Amino acid sequence: MRVALAADHGGFRLKEEVLSFLRENGIPCHDFGTYSEEAVDYPDFALLVAEAVRSGEYQRGIICCGTGIGVAIAANKVPGIRAALCHDTFSARASREHNDANILTMGQRVIGPGLAREIVRVWLASEFTGGRHARRVAKIAEIERKYAGGSGC
Numbered sequence: 001m002r003v004a005l006a007a008d009h010g011g012f013r014l015k016e017e018v019l020s021f022l023r024e025n026g027i028p029c030h031d032f033g034t035y036s037e038e039a040v041d042y043p044d045f046a047l048l049v050a051e052a053v054r055s056g057e058y059q060r061g062i063i064c065c066g067t068g069i070g071v072a073i074a075a076n077k078v079p080g081i082r083a084a085l086c087h088d089t090f091s092a093r094a095s096r097e098h099n100d101a102n103i104l105t106m107g108q109r110v111i112g113p114g115l116a117r118e119i120v121r122v123w124l125a126s127e128f129t130g131g132r133h134a135r136r137v138a139k140i141a142e143i144e145r146k147y148a149g150g151s152g153c
């Protein structure tokens, strides 16, 4: 499993913590930036990870910002992306088992490094359980197809 990782300036330090965790555990990953606390725009970095996951080159993505909210909203605009904002391990596990989330987002202003590490550990270890959940995830893809190519307005 290869993990694509990114953050804006508001999530930079949390992203560095996640990067350390991934490296310590020998999990292949690529850091798409940002590389300092200089202000940047979070949609740019959410898009880098979302496109990396959509391409299939990376199976999972993790994106950090101040709250985790902006990057989740942006990443979920990319077809095929199911980004889940998780600040607890229960949600992290459920986002994999029920929603087949392929991107995890977290907020540096919301949680500390220890909890973030545990959330990442649980999220990467959890698998989609399929069954009735597969039917529901398929319906999310149907919504994407319904609105593909225009606003419909």
Ligand code: RB5
Pocket: 008, 009, 010, 011, 042, 065, 066, 067, 068, 069, 070, 071
């Ligand atoms: C940046 O100040 C902040 O808005 C961003 O990191 C994030 O929290 C947005 O959702």
